[in-house]
Amino acid sequence: MASRPTTIRSIPIITPAEGVTEKMIRELVVTFYDRVLRDPELGPIFHEALSGRWNEHLAIMVDFWSSIALRTARYSGKPQAAHADMDLTPELFGRWLDLFGETAREILEPDVAEFFIGRAQRIAESLQIGLGIGPKALRLP
Template identity: 65%
Template sequence: MTSRRIPLIEPKAPIAEAQIDTLVRTFYGRVLEDEELGPIFRDAVGSRWDEHLATMVAFWSSVALGTGRYSGKPHLAHRDLGLDMDHFGRWLNLFEKTARDTCPPDAAAFFIDRAHRIAESLQIGLDIGPKALRLPKTGSA
């Protein structure tokens, strides 16, 4: 079986830091209002919202602009949150709507493409969903 590479979507116009900041802040404002995602994020982030938003702006700046400002470990950050496929679907739907509401169409398509790739990578790393690695559990027989 050969691996098929899916081409990346690239925006036609440059993306600005201000655009990333607006997307991130709008998105996480909506996340907090979401009946399923809100409690998960409030429990995980607590009173560190300003820090979390700055981290997410740095993350998306690294993704969109190649700034290298983000140096975290997303798989570790999400490991103990009890996430499932439904959470990822809800997160992606909310992100897509926010990207379309806050960005020009080509920038929205770029962010949505990257969000899906990131979600897939997280799901694989967290052993969630059909593409998860499903490594055998170790232990005594």
């Protein structure tokens, strides 16, 4: 009787992203959202949603990205709920991702930029699914 090889499923260990620092995260967030505010498509939406709360939002976004990149667990918000009342479309998510990618590639080392861009793409996809928009959104009949 021949023995069959055992397959062991490996569970990836989540570790902080190599080369990422809090300073990088803060620079990315501040630079990106400054560009968002000036963007003709995204600016009006974010101005309306966050009027008078920009400093608070920036701090939340730094905590969010720190939790993702460095596993600091500082972010405990609910992104779906935070975006539910915004008039978002797949095209606006595309614009957001383009601007985020441009910013990341401009100010970060290539491997660090690609880490953030990859995470941003997954986050945007998840948000669109949760908000019921975009090509992968779950639509019930």
